[in-house]
Amino acid sequence: MGVSPAVAGASCTRGADLNVALTFRSAREMPTPPCGVGAAKVKQLSLPKVFITRPLPPQAVERIATRCDWKMNPEDLALEPIQLADACREVEGLVASGVRVGEELLGQAPRLRVIANVGVGYDNIDVTACTRRRIVVTNTPDVLTETTADLAFALLMAVARRLVESDRYVREGHWHYWQWACLWGADIYGKTLGVYGLGRIGQAVARRARGFSMRVLYHDLVRATPAQEQELGAQFVDRETLLREADFLSLHVPLTPETHHLINARELAMMKPAAFLINAARGKVVDEAALVEALKSRQIAGAGLDVFEEEPHIHPELLALPNVVLTPHVGSATTETRLAMAMLAAENLLAALEGRRPPNPVNPEVYV
Ligand code: 8YV
Numbered sequence: 001m002g003v004s005p006a007v008a009g010a011s012c013t014r015g016a017d018l019n020v021a022l023t024f025r026s027a028r029e030m031p032t033p034p035c036g037v038g039a040a041k042v043k044q045l046s047l048p049k050v051f052i053t054r055p056l057p058p059q060a061v062e063r064i065a066t067r068c069d070w071k072m073n074p075e076d077l078a079l080e081p082i083q084l085a086d087a088c089r090e091v092e093g094l095v096a097s098g099v100r101v102g103e104e105l106l107g108q109a110p111r112l113r114v115i116a117n118v119g120v121g122y123d124n125i126d127v128t129a130c131t132r133r134r135i136v137v138t139n140t141p142d143v144l145t146e147t148t149a150d151l152a153f154a155l156l157m158a159v160a161r162r163l164v165e166s167d168r169y170v171r172e173g174h175w176h177y178w179q180w181a182c183l184w185g186a187d188i189y190g191k192t193l194g195v196y197g198l199g200r201i202g203q204a205v206a207r208r209a210r211g212f213s214m215r216v217l218y219h220d221l222v223r224a225t226p227a228q229e230q231e232l233g234a235q236f237v238d239r240e241t242l243l244r245e246a247d248f249l250s251l252h253v254p255l256t257p258e259t260h261h262l263i264n265a266r267e268l269a270m271m272k273p274a275a276f277l278i279n280a281a282r283g284k285v286v287d288e289a290a291l292v293e294a295l296k297s298r299q300i301a302g303a304g305l306d307v308f309e310e311e312p313h314i315h316p317e318l319l320a321l322p323n324v325v326l327t328p329h330v331g332s333a334t335t336e337t338r339l340a341m342a343m344l345a346a347e348n349l350l351a352a353l354e355g356r357r358p359p360n361p362v363n364p365e366v367y368v
Contacts, residue, residue, distance in 0.1 A: 022071045022072075022074075023071070024049055024069040024070060024071050025065065025069065025070055025071060026047075026069050047067065047068050047069050048067075048068050048069070048091075048092040048093055048113075048353045049068065049069045049070070049071075049090050049091045049092055049093070049111075050064055050068040050069070050070040050071075050091055050092070050093035050094070050095065050349065050353075051070070051071055051072070051073075051087045051088055051091045051093075051094050051095070052064070052070060052071070052072035052073065052095040052097075053072075053073050053078075053079060053084070053087075053094070053095060053096055053097050053098065053099045054072075054073055054076055054077075054097040054098060054118075055072060055073070055074060055075070055076055056072070056095065056097070056118070056342040056345075056346075057338065057339050057342050059339065059342075059343065060339070060342035060343050060345070060346045063343065063346040063347075063350070064095070064346050064349065064350070067350055067353070067354070068093065068349075068350075068353065071087065073087070078098050078099055079099060081100075081104065081105065084099055084105060085104070085105050085108040085109070088105060088108065088109035088112065089108060089109060090111060091109065091111060091112060092111050092112060092113045092114070092353060093112075093113065093114045093115075093116065093349050093352070093353050094109070094112060094114070094115045094116070095116045095118060095345055095346070095349055096115050096116065096117045096118065096124070096125065097117075097118035097119065097345075098124075099124065100124050100125075101115060101124065101125045101126060101130075102126045102129065103126060103129045106126070106129055106130065106133055106135070112133075112135050113134075113135060113136065113352060113353065114135065114136045114137075114138065114348070114349055114352035114353060114358070115130060115135060115136075115137045115138070116138050116345040116346070116348045116349035116352070116358075117137060117138060117139045117140070117345070117362075118140060118341050118342060118345045119139060119140060119144075119332070119341070120139050120140055120141045120144055120148075120200075120201075120332075121139070121254055121255065121281075121282060122137060122139050122362055123254065123255040123256070123282060125137055127362060127363050130363060130366075131363045131365060131366055134366050135366070136352045136358065136361050136363060136366050136367075137361070137362045137363050138345070138348035138349070138352065138358045138359075138360045138361050138362060139348075139360050139362050140340075140341040140344045140345055140348075140360065141200065141360055142200065143337060143340035143341055143344055144331070144332035144337050144340070144341055145200040145201050145204050146204055147331070147332050147333075147334050147336075147337040148201050148204075148280055148331040148332050149201050149204030149205045149207075149208060150208075151280050151306060151327070151330065151331045151332075152201070152205050152250055152252075152278055152280040152304075152306075152331070153205060153208045153209075155278050155280060155304025155305070155306060155325055155327065156188065156193075156248050156250065156276065156278050156304055157188060158304060158325045159276050159278075159302045159303065159304040159323070159324070159325045160185050160186045160187075160188050160248070160276060160302075161185040161186075161188070162183050162184075162185045163325070164325050165183060165322055166183050169183065186247075186274065186276070186301065188212050188214070188248075189212050189213055189214070190212075190213050190214065190215075191212075191214055191215070191247035191248065192214065192215045192216075192217060192245055192246055192247045192248070193205070193206070193209040193214045193215070193216050193217070193246065193247070193248050193250060194217050194218070194219070194242045194243070194245065194246025194247075194248065194249040194250065195216060195217070195218040195219075195234065195250055195252060196218070196219055196220075196242060196249060196250065196251045196252060196253060196262070197218075197219075197220055197251065197252035197253035197254075197281070198218045198219075198220045198224055198232075198234065198252070199220075199252055199253075199254075201252045201280075201281075202218065202220075202250070202252035203228075203232055205250050205252065206218065206232045206233070206234045207232060210232075210233050214248075215235075216232065216233055216234040216235065217234070217235050217236075217237045217241070217242055217245060217246060218234045218235070218236060218237070218242070219236070219237055219238065219239050219241075219242040220236075223236050224236070240270060243267055243270040243271055244270050244271070244272070245272075246271070246272075246275055247272065247274065247275055247276070248275065248276050248278060249263075249271065249275060249276070249277050249278065250278040250279075250280075251263065251277075251278065251279045251280075251281045251285055251286070252280075252281050253281055253282075253285060254281070254282070255281070255282035255284050255285060259282075259285050260284050260285070261284070261285070261286070261287045262285050262286070263277065263285060263286045263287065263290075263291070264286075264287040264290050265287065265290040265293070265294070268290055268291065268293075268294040268299055268300060269294075269299060271294075271299070271300050272300070273298060273299060273300065273301065274301050275300050275301060276300065276301055276302045276303060276304065277291065277300060277302075277303040277304075277305075278303070278304045278305075279303070279304070279305050279306065279307055280306040280307065280331045281307060282307050283305075283307040283308040283309040283310070283311060284309050286309070288308065288309045288315045288318070289315065291303060291315075291318075292315050292317045292318055292321070295318075295321050295323060295324060296317070296321070301323060302323035302324060302325075303323070303324045303325075304324070304325045305318070305324065305325070305326055305327070306327045306328075306329055306330060306331050307329055307331075308329075311328075311329055312328065314326065344359070344360070347359060348360055348361075
């Protein structure tokens, strides 16, 4: 059975009408018969049914296709809740990318046993409701750490050195002669980076900062070990010190009820007027309206944002501000990393469906 090609590089525009009422594609015949049952190909009976919410790279689909009957949304678009519910009615496994999974959907998917989220953050899934129904939820940590840290650092550099403004200036034909006072930005080298949330990605950003001889401060609920702090060259400070001293404040916390609007008008007022805010974590961690006010009034110098409160909607005034660099939630979007995420999601899915403990359960309590 062939697997349709990946949609790598597809643009974010809306495509044709979705057609997810596809029939399941049967799992491939086992190339090697189990238990040496002769040379004839043997077709497995009653394989688990799986729905894949976005077109994944062919290698990942091939992997799933060896052990499951599967169907896949052919469009790289979020399904409407009703379409998703329809597609999940019979399935035991869901490979979730860019969809919300809540009580309502779970109620319409009585056979569901595993949700393999293609992403490290899983605020799109009601994990408590899944645990109640003994559905295991998995994510894809580690494989995207460095790539997401690269993007956070790229935003930091882009906004500090006004790369997007500079590019526009050249393309729009404004560059007629060299000028001393052309597009001055801010130094990065030797400045203070504030890492809010020293998890895997926060640590990877801190490591990059060392290459720029930056002073690295961090705040987190749990303090790192002295050995980690030494390796990262990072100093633990309280929340207020972090906000007051950072020249670049980079957010790396997950979205939870506690981190919703973690950065709001009060926090922004504590920051230096020359400071930049970087967010490649989750949009709802920042009060976007308060950020717009802080940027307009030059309470802070600028922002580099990959995530937004109501994606893909962006506060209209952010779009008009020159001191902001905006990217469309592409933190993990490289060819290598997206493939690694899809393969890891496939492994998590298969393990759970086969009764093995998956590599990355986020609610391991379903196994006790
Ligand atoms: C994903 C992300 O692209 O991993 C995450 O948490 O934000 C991104 O890498 C996103 O979750 C969509 O699946």
